[in-house]
Amino acid sequence: MEAVSIVLFLLLAVVVSGSLSRMLPLSVPTPLVQIMLGAVIGLSTSYRVELDPELFLLLFLPPLLFLDGWRIPKDELLKDLSTVVELALGLVLLTVIGMGLFIHWMIPAMPLAVAFALAAVVSPTDPIAVSAIAARVPIPKRMMHILEGESLLNDASGLVCLRFAITAALTGTFSASAAATSFLWVAGIGLAVGVGVTIAATRAKAWVSKRFGEESGSQILVSLLIPFGSYLLAEHIHASGILAAVSAGVTMTFAEISRQALATTRMRRNSVWDTIQFALNGIIFVLLGEQLPAILAGAKATVLLTGHHGTGWLGLYVLAIVGSLIALRFGWVWVSLRLTLLRRRHRDGATLHSPDWRLVAAMSLAGVRGAITLAGVLTIPLTLNDGAPFPARDLAIFLAAGVIIVSLVIASVALPILLKGLTMPPEPSLQAEEDAARVLAAEAAIRAIERSQHDLAEREGNADFYAAAGTRVMDLYRERIDSRSGSAKATAEARLQDRLERDFRLAGIQAERASMIDLVRDRRVGSTTAQKLMRELDLLEARYRV
Template structure:
């Protein structure tokens, strides 16, 4: 309860501060205060931590990410999510082992694996006041969905090598393919089976909103647990389930009220889970810092400043690898998409630098490093575990601070390559929808009025509604100038409607306060006005 309260307070505190401080940093600071000021301690069970937080968050990311934007830059996403992760694991693994010989090479690879995935939630929070260009954010989101899985698969391979003392490249490759392929299959199959069964039951027996929402919450946990049971990637299973859910929803639609309430539930889950992860990280800091003497002793030094130097060196290595890989990846992509482009053309350095700074580490890194086993197979302590946890924590904090300072500076005034306008497609879809509505209104109007003496009432009502749709079709089908005027008029009308809705709601609440309306009726009327306001906005 205290940690959840810290999540609630963090949102208000981040808005009250005179300077722009990312909410994750505020949450870490509040968690640190909780860890210092109270005797409450959360003993993090890594497997339970992964199960509670990662499946719903990754499922939601896969569900909500724009699929057309993801597929458009799929090659770039794969280059970052797979190639960069493997390069980071190998390059940083050897660098960490070279800097700290006391840390076995397999453990160094494990640490490199957990610091390779990025966290788009932290990036979006950092850039809240300097919005990230949409295309850039879509690439970062797609990268994070895949590099979470690839990084954690590399982590498992490294832990197995540390525990057994042997490593097989062929075995590691086969293990990677099994974990990835089986994880994706489990996520897709489970989601399709559940959504089809749900749709069949809803068609025959009706739809109950609460059950529908609960099913959507259970799917990522089911996919994760089944995949883990067959030794596949539960992370990829949750991601695949989310992506499949978005396609399944198109063909098997839920009721409008179910979608609205489900979105509210998932927004709350996302806010609480993301906040709890960073608050928990802050809450663990006092215990991590209390063992600095023993941790630095593992490196063969006495001064804790050596740990800061190691974190700085790791950050520099990560930045160099990411900057170089992003530059090469973007250059290859630009040349591939424009064969006639002049030789020597390259992506803008600010864009490459912004993508490099956007490589913020967060929840996956914390969850991954906590999964390092406590002991070896023979019962001896796992070598370098506390040091790995401290270094990973230092990387998370450093990347958040550096990105919060550098990313807004790099993004300010940065323009991405122009995107083709979607206005024509939107207008076409609106016209088609309006025409379908007119045909349906005519059919329903005749069916309702058949055999009735007041058929003219139905005809007049249908005509009024169809006139509104015809005006929409005429405005969208006209020339560009007429369309712009129509959209301007629409904006003016929207502002007037919003003002009217606010006045209605204020009056209803005033009547309810004076006991002129019952609470149930007042709540229903306010709910209707809230839905109207959401629609107009």
Template sequence: MENIGIALILLLAVVVSGTLARLSPVAVPLPLVQIALGAAIAGVTGSRVELEPHFFFLLFLPPLLFLDGWRIPKEGLFRDKGTILELSLGLVVFTVIGVGFFINWLIPSMPLPVAFALAAIVSPTDPIAVSAITARVPIPKRLMHILEGESLLNDASGLVCMRFAVAAALTGVFSPVSALGTFLWLALGGIAIGAGMTWIVMKAKDHLSRKLGEEPGSQILISLLIPFGAYLLAEELHCSGILAAVAAGIAMSYAEQTGQALAVTRVRRAAVWDTAQFALNGIIFVLLGEQLPSIVAGAAQVVVDTGHHDPVWLAIYVVAINLALALLRLVWVWISLRFTLYRAARQGRTVAKPNWRLVVAMSVAGVRGAITLAGILTLPLVLDDGTPFPARDLAIFLAAGVIIASLLAASIGLPFLLRDLELPPEPGHQREEDAARIAAAEAAIRMIERLQHELGEGRGDADLYADVGSRLMELYRQRIDTRSKTGDEAEQVKHLEEIERRLRLAGVRAERDEIYRLGRARKLSDDLVRKLVREADLMEARYAAMA
């Protein structure tokens, strides 16, 4: 019962954190609010959640990585694949080597493999934290897509690097040749298992749905189980469960494009996954805050082993590591930009050189978050010989400090760097959207024409089918006409569409209010109220998305 109570308190803290972040007059990152609430819970209750590292890793990482792979914009991922790979692979290795040696030099009592493990786990970035910070300041969409793509891949590369470093700390042996072979097996095997499992599960699901019909609840549950299944199978075969979860998510995005699932399944599934993502990310940061007092106490005890006796050195270590991370990231971003400009010049393309503030913003936006915390908590408690894992508490504290410091730096620095910044023009997609809407409307007209003849043939009410079909086709033809206009006519059409959208929203909301009134007056059953309200909600969501 105690564990259930703790879980409920953590979930309540996540809910409260969202409200507090919205009430704040300044843009306080949601993760910082959650960390503060977690620390307050620990201070009030005096309790500490005992986290078993591998259970914590399994519970939180697979679904988060799976969802990142599922929802990342594929267009931006492939368009900027070179930049993303440079950041997610090259920068991770650069960070692990540079920061690893720096930490070992700064804290000689921390063994080099442990320093490399700490450097590896603080290398992944967290786009969700960046999104919370940049909610009230402009940020180029392309920059955000690069950060999302970088985070998707550097989660995997950073955690795999940490795995090698931990293995070296446990065994005391590290072979570059063996590590390369192991890395290839981990990476290729994990990707194949994750993509293969999603493909097999979705094929089997689609076959059964065609035979027996689709039940939305079971389809949603299947999507929730896929990342855990891919992760566990990959780990059982000694491959990377991390990459398996990411690959499963990317494969899921392609499987979803087949359009096999019912519309109601997609709507409900999106809502469930949004809730799961919010809850898991929130609980991770609340747990960080809840663990913080004991982490600080343990690290303060360990700092004596580093040759210092004043706990203030803990803060010095955190600041020094953050400065090293920021400097290495800035250097790498600058080198990557130079290389991109040089490559464009060689190809005869003209690329606008970005403002220096945008380059610095790219570096400051390297915020650490949930993956860093989840990964560092998986450090083993003991070595193979049964002795305590060296400097484990100190490593956890430093990782937690890096998370908090990077959040603070980004929350202060990004609004300053991006304010009144003349951003490079974003590529427009209005023409592609108009063409797609016209093509969809033409397909709908063809289907209505064919179906009205099939349904009305030989029936006494054939004229009714023709009349209804004509009215529907006229709506689609109007849509085609409006999307075919250009220039001032197009602007006028957009203005009319905006007026229509507002009026439709007002009408839908009035419908819903009346349905609720009839329900309160017991003139409608509860089931009917829920059904009608859901229809109104879906309609409102449709019109709101058109903004």
């Protein structure tokens, strides 16, 4: 019963934090508000959350990584794949090795394996925290796509490195050749498991839906179970459950294209997943805040592990780690952008320009640590194989929590300044692609309506009646084709008309909804009829607000 109460209390805290972040006069990022609210809960209530590392890993990471893989724009990811891979794999490896050695040098009391584990958990970035921070100044789309792709891959690579570091700490041995062989198995089989589970699950539910009909609730549950099934199966055969969840999400995009669910199922499923993402990310940050009082209470004992006595040393360690991470990322981003420009000059003969320092600085500070870092550090085991306490676990958690908070604060102050007026290289317009797709879809719709007209006329007679009804619908599609196949001026005018039509329709929908509310209040319309009509209005409004 207490566990249920704690979960409900955490969910309430997530809801309150979302409202508070919008009420505050300053644009404080929601993750920071959630951490502060969690700290208030930890100080003022008797609720205490005892975190089981394995359970924490299972509950939080698979769905979050699965959703990241599912929703990330695949074309944009492929467009900047080389840059993403350089950041997500090369930078992670450099961070784990470089920061691991630096942390061990700075804090000799922390074993080298634990230092590598800490370096591994601070290597992944969090684009959700970045988007919350940059709400005042929108991030250029291409930069956000790079950050999303980097986050997706470095979550997996960082957590796989964490796994090896923890194994080395538990066993006391480490072999580079054995680790390389193990990595190939862990990564390759983990990726294959995610792909296999997703394809098998989507094919099975498509087969059932085709023969027996589709039930939205069961379809949504299947999508929720896929990341957990992929993770558990991969872990059972000693592969990477993290990579399995990521590959399952990426595969879900392509599996859904060929086996489409009903429109209502997709809409409800998107809403469910949006809620899960909001809740899980929020709970992680609230938990960080809730754990802070206990972590700070043990700071005096924790600092003794470092050979010092003043708790101020812990703050210095956090600042040193954050500063080193930013410097390391700045150097890597500058080199990566330089290499990208060199490749472009070699391929296209373009003029070589030095990367804009503001762009490099923005990309460096955008490497904010967030939910995955906290989730990873909390999965460090409580004890070694012999039952002894895991060395420097509390110190690692304190430093990781400090890195998250300090990186959020620095980015929330500096990113809006750097992003203001920053222009990325021009992106090719997708409008022509969209227009062509709309024309082809409209032509296919006209052909389908004509076939339906002929079939009904042959079966039922009264061809003129069906022709008139079909013509009214086809006129809408023909208008779309004409508006997107003419001259540039005609096309621009058609788009302006579309925007005006959308605004007028939205105004009409708002008036319809207000009228419906008045009818319900006056008891002139029953609740069943009102719910049906309000649902139609909601769907129309969602369509025109896309």
